[in-house]
Amino acid sequence: MDMLPMLILAAIAYVLYYGGIRLQVRAHLSGRTLLDLLGYASMLSAGTALGIYGTLTLAAQLAPHAGVGLLSVASTVASIAIGEFLYARSFRLSLQLLAPLRSEKGKQ
Structure with a gap:
C-alpha cells in the first residue's frame, strides 16, 4: 500500500478537524450558531x-x-458515523474546557 495518499488524507483530516474544533470553541464563547454549524x-x-x-x-x-451500491452505502454510513463521532467528542470536550470560564462569569 502506498503511503503518500494515506499521509495526504491524514493531513487533510487533521486540518479539517482542527479547524472544526476552533470554530466550535469560538461558537461556545461568542454564542454564534453559524460558527457551530461551520x-x-x-x-x-x-x-x-x-x-x-x-x-x-x-x-x-x-x-x-x-x-x-454496497460500497456506496457502506462508505456513506461510515463517513457519517465518523463525522458525528468527531463532532460529539469535541462538543463534549469543549463544554468541559469552557465550564470553569462560565462558572467564573456566573459568579461575577
Whole structure:
C-alpha cells in the first residue's frame, strides 16, 4: 500500500478537524450558531474523507468483487458515523474546557 495518499488524507483530516474544533470553541464563547454549524460541517468533512478512504481500502482487501451500491452505502454510513463521532467528542470536550470560564462569569 502506498503511503503518500494515506499521509495526504491524514493531513487533510487533521486540518479539517482542527479547524472544526476552533470554530466550535469560538461558537461556545461568542454564542454564534453559524460558527457551530461551520465547525460541524468541517468535522463532517473530515469524517467523510476518513470514512470513504477507509471503507474503500478495506473493501478492496476484504471484498474485491463487492457491488457499487454496497460500497456506496457502506462508505456513506461510515463517513457519517465518523463525522458525528468527531463532532460529539469535541462538543463534549469543549463544554468541559469552557465550564470553569462560565462558572467564573456566573459568579461575577
